[in-house]
Amino acid sequence: MAVTIKDVAKAANVAPSTVSRVIANSPRISEKTKEKVREVMKQLGYHPNFIARSLASQATRAIGLVLPSSTDIVSQNPFFPIVLGGLSDGAHSKQYALHMTTGKTEEEIFEGVVSMVQGGRVDGVILLSSRVEDPLVSYLLEQDFPFVVIGKPFKNVEQITHVDNDNFKAAKDATNYLLSLGHEQIGFIGGNLNLVVTVERLLGYEKALRDAGLPLINEYVIHDEFLREGGREAVQALLALKKLPTAMLVADDLMALGVLNALDELGISVPEDVSIVSFNNVLVAEMARPPLTSVDINIFDLGYEAAKSLIQKIENPKEPTKRIIIPYELVKRSSCAKPTKKTLTL
Incomplete structure (x- = not known):
């Protein structure tokens, strides 16, 4: 026979309405009472019927x-x-x-x-x-x-x-880190420009360069999908330039992995020839070769x-x-x- 709210209330020595409020995590019930009721629910094997509760409250949860x-x-x-x-x-x-x-x-x-x-x-x-x-x-x-x-x-x-x-400040800080190492030709590889995160990071990158008195080089700014292939395609776009940037701010670790792969195939070493900072700090960044400096968000x-x-x-x-x-x-x-x-x- 199924355990009911009344069974739980009787075992916990509280009113059935109190059990209902505990199930709903009501702030009106003290944490001490909640712990006691939940322990009884566990001991009796009681599982709330959320479908029935949703029908009664007109909420889907x-x-x-x-x-x-x-x-x-x-x-x-x-x-x-x-x-x-x-x-x-x-x-x-x-x-x-x-x-x-x-x-x-x-x-x-x-x-x-x-x-x-x-x-x-x-x-x-x-x-x-x-x-x-x-x-x-x-x-x-x-x-x-x-x-x-x-x-x-x-x-x-x-x-x-x-x-x-604060993606604006994060990108500005990441760019400033590259500037502090002595880089002046810094590229930006970002995602779709219809994404606000891309816009914010691009603006932060541009502000850091302006504050450093450096010109913005439009050819150094490339946008693609947040995918490994997007990073590879960004490098292909840079191949059309006579002079590559010495550093790149890449807006996503998976894209940065694609950048690393493409540079490696061209015989370009990271960080000896090109430095890279990326975003997200997922496992990809730690496992990459070399491991990526990345903004942990x-x-x-x-x-x-x-x-x-x-x-x-x-x-x-x-x-x-x-x-x-x-x-x-x-x-x-x-x-x-x-x-x-x-x-x-x-």
Whole structure:
């Protein structure tokens, strides 16, 4: 015979309503009482029926996740498994489920989100990237539907709760590190310019060069996908130049791995000929040869705080809009050195 809330209440010597509030993690119940009731639930093998609870409360206890339309980026780039791990932990701690959108195009993803919202399948939505032009943000604002963005919104910043790094400052600091080593010809390899993170890092890179009194060389700035192949293609674009940069700021570790591979095939040594700083500090950076100096943006924390913030908005509609900045750290490894005096040409 199945264990009921009344059985748990009797064993814990509390009211059934108290057990219900413990299951809902109500702040009205003390931590001591919560611990006692949860221990009894564990001893009796009681498992809450969240489907029934959802029907009663008109809540799904589910969060919709909006991933990029490129399946290659999601499946290949280590950023996404790590951020999803943080999202999962944040949601699980409050007993929420995660629903991911699927779609090969931006239009399909938009339709999927509209379906989730209109169909009442989720209580809130998390956007895993921030775009310069993003109809999803406009739609969710119009619907007054709870959502959180991982990244800095391009518009309506004060109206949107978001979790982000200070990507402008991080890129500026990373560029300054290369400048401190003596590099003056520094390239930038970034992602899609419709991504706000790309724009912010590019602006930080440019500000560091301007502050150092150095000219901006447009040919040294290249944009491609956050993939290994994107890094390889960026190097191919640099081959058209008569003079290569002595250092590169690459906006993603997986791209940087592609850069390393392409340079190695050309007989160009890192860091002897070219220094590289990348972003994310995933396992790829540590395992690369040579190991990459990389900006650790604490990806797991980005996901965890996004889930936590959205649940707060869901459970308290009056929760104020917040901007949560996750700290970063430049992790120095073996991919950077002082520039040699020789000019590297191809």
